[in-house]
Amino acid sequence: MTEKLLINALENEAIYIFREVAAQFEKPVLLFSGGKDSITLVRLAQKAFYPAKIPFPLMHIDTGHNFPETIEFRDKLVNELGLELIVRNVQDSIDQGKVKEESGRYSSRNVLQTTTLLDAIEEFKFDACIGGARRDEEKARAKERIFSVRDDFGQWDEKNQRPELFDMLNGQIELGQNVRVFPISNWTELDVWTYIENEDLEIPSIYFAHKRDIFMRDGLIWSASEHVYKDEEEEVEERMVRFRTVGDMSCTAAVDSYATTIQEVVAEIRDSSISERGARIDDKRSEAAMEKRKQQGYF
Amino acid sequence: MEVLKIATAGSVDDGKSTLIGRLLYDTKSLTDDKLEAIEKSSKKKGYDYLDFSLATDGLVAEREQGITIDVAHIYFSTATRSYIIADTPGHVEYTRNMVTGASTSQVAIILIDARHGVIEQTYRHFFINNLLRIKDVIVAVNKMDLVNFSEERYNEIKADFEKLVEKSDYEDQHITYIPVSALKGDNVVEKSTVMTWFNGETLLDHLEKLDTVNIYNRGKMRFPVQYVIRPKTEEFHDFRGYAGKVYGGEINVGDEVVVLPSETKTRIKEIFFNGKKYQSAARRSSISISLENNVNVSRGDMIVKANELPRMEKTFTAKVCWMCSKPLLVGSKYVLQHGVNKVLAKVNEIHHKIETDFSGVDTQVSNLQINDIASVSFQLNKPIFFDAFKEHRTNGAFILIDPQTNNTSGVGFIE
Structure with a gap:
């Protein structure tokens, strides 16, 4: 006991x-x-x-x-x-x-x-x-x-x-x-991240750094996908990124990251200076x- | 991770939001995008300084009026612990929000504008913190920059507040005075380079050193049963677990306990948390327990130690803070929720309205309006198992629910 x-x-x-x-x-x-x-x-x-x-x-x-x-x-x-x-x-x-x-x-x-x-x-x-x-x-x-x-x-x-x-x-x-x-x-x-680390919880792979086709718009990293509208002139490139939230592909921006383990993710969040919803495109529409x-x- | 909840109270222009913004800014808790939003908005308004109040004022209506109208929660953390600030408005008509914010807090910050000193509002803020038994109160004398960082002015205000403290009957309360300038950042996180005459700690230093274990008011162990767990699986065929949160003191395997209202004596057989068994659990832990004897226990029952019985009565008097626009009347009936236990209550008598300004004036009233505080006696359809609020901060409080609207209409502190 x-x-x-x-x-x-x-x-x-x-x-x-x-x-x-x-x-x-x-x-x-x-x-x-x-x-x-x-x-x-x-x-x-x-x-x-x-x-x-x-x-x-x-x-x-x-x-x-x-x-x-x-x-x-x-x-x-x-x-x-x-x-x-x-x-x-x-x-x-x-x-x-x-x-x-x-x-x-x-x-x-x-x-x-x-x-x-x-x-x-x-x-x-x-x-x-x-x-x-x-x-x-x-x-x-x-x-x-x-x-x-x-x-x-x-x-x-x-x-x-x-x-x-x-x-x-x-x-x-x-x-x-x-x-x-x-x-x-x-x-x-x-x-939340600390809890996931302590409890050893499994999470979707997109929370960890991975290579992805992306394009840049308004200073945010967008996922290049059939579900995301993209202008002709917006160029697609491959980059190491991860997601901080997993909303819709069309409203969730990625962040540059090399964090491939939960420990690295927690360390990254701890030092991070962009709030989580800062990567949510839907909130930027208006204050x-x-x-x-x-x-x-x-x- | 340790968590400390802080209630803030202040009048509209005391600079409360600025103080909170300053705390966030100097502890590097404001993120780039939030800071950017603040800069943008400050510029739009034509300010030549950062308008930190924008970091906390959430709703559109507030941005329009420029005042806080509800309880907002703000989060920041240091290497020591996490902090949650319940930002509650200070103007007189919002007593209800202040009481709400203070009910979940262990520390309160009372803000005073150094130019205006102790005003009627300050009395009310202190009164409510006392009513709610907040153990640690910080009196932040703000806007020191506008009184030339004057030590004399600070001492004057401190002396005025001390006169107020003499009127309080809460002896264990600990009060700390700090002269600050939230706008300039003096004594909030960084020590003031101007007010060298002040030897005390900064606001954050004081918070960091508070002992989060002792700051909780202790009391006798109370275990209100929230939910009965009956898995009915092969492995746990006859298992009956009683889920709940431990209040006041510790609970141990082998403790001789009494189940209320049946008054059956038994012992704690096992303490579970997430599949593991423990020898004991501290207060505030959400556990499940099993009992040695097969006792009939349901939600709303209470398990207490055998030699620590609470009061078990159908009538009592309580201080009530009314929170609803529909007045409380003698003879009205409400659902009374005491912890997780619900009973029916009838208002027997409104003894007197209590002024929140320490004037000691008790007015006879026939009903209670929103934001009124009064001494009220109740008649219940079934007894509840309670302690006086002064002796037990959780087991001495209840809420009143209007059976017609289902709204939480008031809160009571049993005498």
């Missing part, structure tokens, strides 16, 4: 939140993107309910423009851990005429995900959606609650949020409403970009 349990404050908080979700809601779901934050969530959920299985399914809203490495990783993880995975496709929402594909230089399917997500919530009657958003990612996220109530239209009313006192979480909602839950709200990017998307129901 091991001696005394040493505590990691952030991990304990997240486990506590997961247990509150399981206890307070009828139909929770864990939104899984295959990215490092959702991988961290899966690990925390396992810990929260051990030796029982995670008592809710995972759901991936697939834009169809994901990095193939991420999808491969997603399926492997779900298989190995024996988890239930639901996939809903943005392509279906487009085919049904519910959303219109963007066109042009900065076109992305990132915003379109919202409709697919809200439809899926309604289809399965999910009352709690667990996500890996962190308050340090972006200014508008800094005010997000741990239990964040969304109305029937999935909208976030940032001026009318429930106060969260001590660690008491109020999950009472009306029929039709749902709660977005953020167990790693208080983690920073470095906290209030994230807040606007959130009001519309984006995660």
Whole structure:
């Protein structure tokens, strides 16, 4: 028997939140993107309910423009851990005429995900959606609650949020409403990476430095792919890069890197002077970009 | 990694956001792209200095009004530990946000504008930190650059604040005074080269040296059961684990415990964390336990040590901070959430409204409006297992949920 349990404050908080979700809601779901934050969530959920299985399914809203490495990783993880995975496709929402594909230089399917997500919530009657958003990612996220109530239209009313006192979480909602839950709200990017290192978690290969065909635009490194709009004059070259987030190919920029191990990645993050969302093209659209998307129901 | 949560309070123009921006800037926590955004925005506004307040003011409405309107969380870390700042607005109508921010914090920074000194707002900020039992309070006398870095002025303000401290009944509280200029960077992270008369530590040095173990208010061990784990697998056929967070003190295998409300005596058989068994677990750890006897335990029950029983009552009086625009009335019914336990509560009596300015004036009122604090007595449909808030910061607090709107309408601190 091991001696005394040493505590990691952030991990304990997240486990506590997961247990509150399981206890307070009828139909929770864990939104899984295959990215490092959702991988961290899966690990925390396992810990929260051990030796029982995670008592809710995972759901991936697939834009169809994901990095193939991420999808491969997603399926492997779900298989190995024996988890239930639901996939809903943005392509279906487009085919049904519910959303219109963007066109042009900065076109992305990132915003379109919202409709697919809200439809899926309604289809399965999910009352709690667990996500890996962190308050340090972006200014508008800094005010997000741990239990964040969304109305029937999935909208976030940032001026009318429930106060969260001590660690008491109020999950009472009306029929039709749902709660977005953020167990790693208080983690920073470095906290997540350190956790992945300490827990020896597997992550998709694109997080590590690899050779990739890229082109430069607005000082950012874009992945050259059929899903990413590219001007004629934008030249493709091969470069050693890695990704700090694994959003859509069309809205996730790479960074120059030679970090091929988790230790090297953590060291790089520690010294890094560009914030993680700085490599997210969708936030550069305007200073209030994230807040606007959130009001519309984006995660 | 250790985490220290800090609540900041200050009036609109005390330079709170600038102070936080300065902390981030001088600890190299602002990234290039954030710094670039700040520079761009400062230029647009025509400032000849960096407007750090932009590093923290999140929402569009705030950028328009130039004030903070909700609780925002800001993160930075040093080699010693991680810090989370709950940035809460200071103006009088937002008591509710200040109480919220302070409820999860162990340290508070009260900002005073050196030009204006201790004002009514300062009283209120200190009062709320006291009400919430924040153990370590830092009084940052800011904008020292605007009073010529005057030692005399600083001492005057310090003396005024000390008079306030005399009115407080919280003896264990530790108060530290620091003269700073957030705009110029004096005594925030770097020691001031101008205020050589000040011998104390800088703000960051003080934070770095705080003992995060002792800064938590101790109390008796309380284990509220959050969730019952029943795997029903071959390997764990009859397993029943009780998941929860340990509050107040340590829990050990073999401890003689009592399960409430049944008052059944048993012992802690095993302590689990992620598949491993442990001999003991410290407070604030999220563990699961199993018990020696087969006891019926469900969510909301509480496991305590046999010789440390809490109060188990259906009526009590509490200080309530009201957070909802719909007033609290005598006779109204609410869902009372005490930790993870929910019961129904009826408001029996509003004794008096408590002024937050230490004036000691108690006003008789018939209802509670948003941001009011008052002494209120309640009648519950079932007993809860609690301690006085002064003795137990977690087991003495509860929230009130409006059954019609489901909103968290108020918070209570049991007397």
